[in-house]
Amino acid sequence: MTGAGPVWALGLMSGTSLDGVDAALLDTDGETIAGIGPTLFRPYGADERAVLRRALADARGLDDRRARPGALAEAERIVTDTHAEAVRDLVAAAAEAGIAPQVVGFHGQTVFHAPARRLTVQIGDAGRLAAACGLRVVHDFRAADVAAGGQGAPLVPIFHRALAARAGLSLPAAVLNVGGVANVTLIGADGRLAAFDTGPGNALIDDAVLAATGRPYDDGGAIAASGRVDGTALAALLAHPYFAAPPPKSLDRDAFDVGPVAALPFADKVATLTAFTAAAVAAGLRLAGAPAATVVVVGGGARNRKLLAMLAARTGATVVPAGDAGFDGDFVEAQAFAHLAVRRLRGLPATFPGTTGVPAPTVGGDVATPEGAHSPTPSTSP
Ligand SMILES: Nc1ncnc2c1ncn2[C@@H]1O[C@H](COP(=O)(O)OP(=O)(O)OP(=O)(O)O)[C@@H](O)[C@H]1O
Numbered sequence: 382m383t384g385a386g387p388v389w390a391l392g393l394m395s396g397t398s399l400d401g402v403d404a405a406l407l408d409t410d411g412e413t414i415a416g417i418g419p420t421l422f423r424p425y426g427a428d429e430r431a432v433l434r435r436a437l438a439d440a441r442g443l444d445d446r447r448a449r450p451g452a453l454a455e456a457e458r459i460v461t462d463t464h465a466e467a468v469r470d471l472v473a474a475a476a477e478a479g480i481a482p483q484v485v486g487f488h489g490q491t492v493f494h495a496p497a498r499r500l501t502v503q504i505g506d507a508g509r510l511a512a513a514c515g516l517r518v519v520h521d522f523r524a525a526d527v528a529a530g531g532q533g534a535p536l537v538p539i540f541h542r543a544l545a546a547r548a549g550l551s552l553p554a555a556v557l558n559v560g561g562v563a564n565v566t567l568i569g570a571d572g573r574l575a576a577f578d579t580g581p582g583n584a585l586i587d588d589a590v591l592a593a594t595g596r597p598y599d600d601g602g603a604i605a606a607s608g609r610v611d612g613t614a615l616a617a618l619l620a621h622p623y624f625a626a627p628p629p630k631s632l633d634r635d636a637f638d639v640g641p642v643a644a645l646p647f648a649d650k651v652a653t654l655t656a657f658t659a660a661a662v663a664a665g666l667r668l669a670g671a672p673a674a675t676v677v678v679v680g681g682g683a684r685n686r687k688l689l690a691m692l693a694a695r696t697g698a699t700v701v702p703a704g705d706a707g708f709d710g711d712f713v714e715a716q717a718f719a720h721l722a723v724r725r726l727r728g729l730p731a732t733f734p735g736t737t738g739v740p741a742p743t744v745g746g747d748v749a750t751p752e753g754a755h756s757p758t759p760s761t762s763p
């Protein structure tokens with residue numbers, strides 16, 4: 382696949398919320414979006430998620446990105462096999478629509494992210510996935526950026542811009558992803574990109590809800606809506622130096638200590654953590670000097686109505702849930718990895734000084750083939 386026209390690509394994302402595998406088909410030339418195809422979500426079972434949570438703990442302090450101590454080896458098998466299942470099922474569904482993907486973009490599961498140490502670790506065996514699905518698999522999207530001194534995240538901004546163009550969004554605009562961690566892309570009137578992780582997304586809320594109720598998240602934000610935000614605890618959470626640091630910047634899922642909310646009644650704890658996510662976004666937009674205009678919210682957090690209300694109140698922006706902007710908010714990241722896979726095959730950069738702080742635009746990803754060949758990221762950037 383080297384022609385200039387669009388091709389169908391299948392993108393895969395397993396995000397920091399550990400909810401499951403998102404899979405999506407996109408028709409793209411790596412620059413503009415020619416078509417959006419079927420999607421599929423393969424949730425992790427409770428047992429699988431428990432292994433992934435153990436793997437996150439066992440990955441703390443890793444210093445070799447190839448090492449798989451403790452639960453990491455089993456977690457990597459689970460990640461690979463669940464993604465293979467998602468690819469098989471989505472390829473079958475796509476065939477009925479006459480769509481045959483030519484390449485897979487496989488993010489894997491981030492288990493540790495420490496760009497200051499030039500280290501970011503995504504687990505998932507791309508060679509095994511390529512063999513299982515009979516397609517080329519582009520993977521390890523973050524490594525080249527981090528090796529070159531970038532944050533290795535966020536990677537989606539170049540895709541957010543393509544989506545904004547397709548949706549006819551008036552610029553400037555912001556796209557805010559609220560997954561486990563939250564990240565924002567600011568698209569200037571001239572199309573210039575700036576991006577960074579704003580702070581926590583749903584992960585802290587999910588952890589609190591899971592521990593107290595056994596449920597995976599605060600459905601619709603109902604628990605947060607029934608609680609009271611504790612101003613003292615919120616101020617303590619916001620005292621973390623991350624919020625005063627200028628962008629570019631990115632986060633590990635477990636960067637924050639929730640000690641300040643530990644003693645709060647459950648509903649107040651959830652309300653305060655939800656306000657923490659919203660206040661962190663507001664602080665980030667202020668720091669970036671971004672005008673409060675339109676913020677399109679994508680990712681699972683767009684379903685948390687209390688969070689959307691808090692975002693509007695704290696940013697002063699017009700907060701638009703994904704669907705209202707014509708985006709499929711649950712699959713933007715999976716679509717982004719389809720787009721980034723095609724960009725990799727065409728030698729187009731994935732990251733830029735404004736998005737990750739990398740010194741020069743950088744191509745991201747290695748290519749694994751079904752036959753077992755392996756081509757690492759080209760060393761030169763176009
Ligand atoms: N109905 C809902 N109400 C509230 N929150 C929800 C709802 N549905 C999903 N979520 C939240 O969205 C999360 C999943 O979001 P998403 O799939 O965007 O995250 P992710 O892709 O894993 O994360 P990241 O963007 O950090 O990689 C869930 O863990 C939950 O917190």
Ligand SMILES: CC(=O)N[C@H]1[C@@H]2OC[C@@H](O2)[C@@H](O)[C@@H]1O[C@H](C)C(=O)O
Pocket residue numbers: 396397491494501533534535536537538558560561562563564578631632714
């Ligand atoms: C290291 C890592 O996996 N980061 C994720 C995480 O989840 C959201 C936010 O933090 C973002 O920076 C990134 O994911 C998206 C897909 C990105 O790179 O754009």
